[in-house]
Amino acid sequence: QTGKWSAAADRWHTGxxxxxxxxxxxxxxxxxxxxxxxxxxxxxxxxxxxxxxxxAIDMSPLCRAAIRTGLPQATVVVDHFHV
Incomplete structure (x- = not known):
């Protein structure tokens, strides 16, 4: 109605x-x-x-911290696409 865009969802998704x-x-x-x-x-x-x-993650420090918390036994590596 205002002619302006507003975000209805987060633009980032995690797969x-x-x-x-x-x-x-x-x-x-x-x-x-x-x-x-x-x-x-x-x-x-x-x-x-x-x-x-x-x-395997991108180089996001937030994602790395989450994995260290939720899956502490897992080794975290950066996938080839994001290097």
């Missing part, structure tokens, strides 16, 4: 992909803040989270 298995999309959430990134794994079974050995 969780099985890069070592079939490469399928496991989940996707809106946002990329630490709380956003922590929310999806928190809804998965503890045994699944404990089995995650590596997490």
């Amino acid at each position: 969780f992909v099985d890069a070592a298995g079939c490469g399928g999309l496991l989940g996707q959430i809106e946002g990329r803040a630490a709380g956003d990134v922590l929310a999806w794994p928190a809804d998965t079974p503890l045994t699944w989270r404990q089995g995650v050995r590596f997490v």
Whole structure:
């Protein structure tokens, strides 16, 4: 009505992909803040989270901090696309 745009959603999304298995999309959430990134794994079974050995991310310090908190046993690596 005003002729101005307003954001109805966060422009960033975080995807969780099985890069070592079939490469399928496991989940996707809106946002990329630490709380956003922590929310999806928190809804998965503890045994699944404990089995995650590596997490490939972009170079976001917020994402790295979230992974260190939510999946402390996982080794964090930067994917080739973002290097």
